[in-house]
Each structure stands twice: as structure tokens, then as C-alpha cells.
Amino acid sequence: MRMLGSAALGLALLGLLPGPAAWAQKKFITVASTTSTEQSGLFKHLLPIFEKKTGIQVRVVALGTGQALDMGRRGDADVVFVHDKVAEEKFVADGFGVQRFEVMYNDFLLVGPKADPAKIAGGKNIIEAYQKIAAASAPFASRGDKSGTHAAELRLWKISGVDPRTGKGGWYRETGSGMGPTLNTASAMNAYAFTDRGTWLSFKNRGDLVIVVEGDRQLFNQYGVMLVNPAKHPHVKKEPGQAFVDWVISAEGQKAIADYKIGADQLFFPNAGR
């Protein structure tokens, strides 16, 4: 009889176990995407529209672009939606993606403390700004995580002729984390940081950070979408995955992207097929 109590407790616990019914799957696809699209709130706006139209649920795993492409390479995603054109083209050339479509763009920004120790606020030239930051040894927080934004940041450093690794441990600080955490770090130590506009607009913990450089043509940030190649990974959900790709580059999907705003600011500018 004494076992009765614990048996009842055990049953109660087991009752909490999620049965297969609770996890029953409706039709869904897995999309590997970037922290910038997830954290800016774009997917929260976009996906319900797509799901309502097609009945296909989209499960987004948000990672850095490098990791997201890697997820596609391993066959753990059906669609990849990222922003590093060079890496994406290699992904398709290596046979992991079927075909890359351009979807939308926004731009990168350089943000920094109001005090502006490198005296670059209001500038339009990102290369010059980088050179001044290095010359002033002003703190700079980098993603350091092989994301699309990190890749773009490093390409610009290369053009500027400065090797930021010389400042490693000093003014150049790699956080090794996502855009949000990197902005949190920059905000806490009044450092400059290279960010995409979407994450910046939705980021709340700005502290003393303001935009210091924007509007340079080199700050263009293109997003691409592609189906993971079913020839490499036969379990890839080809039809619903392709349906999603087709929808985001369709007139309707493009309009939904343009409609997403935070306050008065449009975050992403559709440019599929252009």
C-alpha cells in the first residue's frame, strides 16, 4: 500500500510526458537563417502570412550565416535564407544548394558611442572611419563568429589596409556571438560596432550608442534564399521548400517584406529578380 503514493506521483509525472499526439506534425519545413532576420522580427511578420496561404509551417533556426550554411550542408535544413553572397555562391557551386535567388537588401551601419573617440560621426566613408578607429585605437566590438555580418566587416577591414588582428586583446574585441550580444557588449564598453540596420532598429539596450557612419555604397547588405539540394540530401522537403522560396520572391512575398516596419522605418527592401 505504501507504494501507492509514489506510484500515483509517478503516474502524475508520466501524464506530463508529451504524447506523440501533442507533437503531431503538420506540414512544415525547416529554414536555416540568420540572427538578423529573426531578431529584427521580420519572420514573425512574414511567416504567418505564408502559413495562412499555404498551410505550411516554417520553422526557423536562427544562426550566423556561416553556421546556417553549414546546417544546409549537413542536410538539417530544407531552405537557407542568409546574407553572404560569396559564401552562398560557393554553397550552390559545391552542389549543396539548388539555385540562389536574391530576396531583399538592407544596409550595414557603424554605430559607436556619442563621445566618438575616433572623431568619425556623420561620415559617409566606412573605409576612412575604419582607418581612424585603428589609428585612435578606439574600442571596436566585432562579431568574430563567421556570420554574414562578420564576413562583411572583415572584407571592409581588408580594403582599409588595416589588419584588425593587430589590435586583438587591445582595442579590437571579438565577442564570438550574435549581433544582439555584440551590441550589448559594445553598449556596455562604449565601443564601435558594425551592425545590420534591421537588428539595430529593433535593438533596445543602446545605452550611449548612436549611428556614426551610414550611407556608404559599400555598406550594401544583400540577402539570398535557396533550396537545399535534394540530390545531396534526399529527405529535403522539395515541394514545400520550393514553395517557400517561390513565395518570398513573388510579388506577394516581396510586398510583405516591404510592409514590415518598426515605427516609421522600413527594415528590408525587396529586390528579387532585379
Next chain:
Amino acid sequence: MNSLGEAFAAAWKLIAGFDAELAQVVGLSLQVSLSAVVIATLIGLPLGAMIAVERFPGRQTLIVLLNALMGLPPVVVGLVVYLLLSRAGPLGSLGILFTPTAMVIAQAVLITPIIAALSRQIIEDAWREYDEQLRSLGAQRLNAAMTLIWDTRFSLLTIVLAGFGRAAAEVGAVMIVGGNIDGVTRVMTTAIALETSKGDLPLALGLGIVLVTLVIVLNALAAIIREMALRRYG
């Protein structure tokens, strides 16, 4: 510096408003961590009891190993389970990566050593105390183990609660194998990590307060059950 105040306000708003989305996240947290703790107990407890009463070569090594595994870093567990369940991995054909099932597996792996190692210690201590008594009654080792589990059940309950606490609090493993997918694999800890990333620190901390409150409530429930059982069975 009123962000703590803001956090409590946010927490209160979350609880009082009974947000459906929050309820879903909390529900999934409980489902995943309770499932993991049930599985870990079903494996860890008999394992701990067996090691406590049996004598076999390599026993000391096994104990050291088990004790060390209590400190398994969640990220490492997450990564290993990820590589196993990934489509490119050996169990990829199951297709359970980025599902709650994967999260249960990761957490169960994480806390089974805790439950096994701690129950081994407790049962072994009790075994030393009652060794002769049980032997004189002619009890076999298996029977002895069962008796000892029953006798130490209240201490073992604390171990199970510790395991649950560890499961419910960890973020590294579930983030990797679950993917923090909105509405599917988002739990309390990954939601907190996400809000921190978005720089919404009050909301993140608010969610944290909700999580801690939840764990306290569960522990209080366990304490009440224990109290009732003590009163009834002495």
C-alpha cells in the same frame, strides 16, 4: 538604474496578463525537463543502486567517472547529441533534430550522471549502515537495493529535484539541439537568451523571474508531498 524594477514589472505583467505564448513556452519547458528527469531517474537510480551494493572490478573507476560526468558542460552534450541526430550523423534518419524529443534526450543525458552518482552515494551510505542487518535477514543484493531505495526515498527525492533544476535551468544543450524555434522548441531559457540578444533586458529578466518562480513552486509541491508522506507513514 531601475532596470530591476522594470524587470519585476515585466515579470508581473507576464504572469498577470497570462500571455498564451508565454504559457506555451512555460508548458514546453515543463514537459521537456520533467520528461528528461523521469527518464534520467529510471536509468540513473537503478544504476546508482546497483553500483552501491555490487562489488565488481573497475567499480572505483566507474564511480570516479560518474562523479566527473556530473560536471558535463551542457554545450558539449548539446553538440554531441546534435552531431548524432543531424541528418549527416548516425541517427539522422530519425529526423528528430530540432524537436522537443531531441531536447529531452540532451537533458536526460545531462542529468542521468547527476542522479546516478548522487543516489549511488546515498544508497551506499545506507548500505554500510544496514549491511549486517540486511544480510542477517538473508536479503539478496537486489532485494537489499530495493529496500535501501525505499528507505532513502526522501533523500533521493532531493536528488531528483536537483536533476530537474539542472535540466530546467540549462540553455546550452537545448539551444543547439532544439534550435529555439518559435512555437516549436522555444523554452524559457532559450527565450531568455533571445530577449537578451535583442537587448530587451527587462523582458529577459522578467522571463527569468517567471522561471525561478516556477521552479520554487515545483519544489514547494515536492516538499508538501514529502511532508504528507512523512506524516502518513512516519
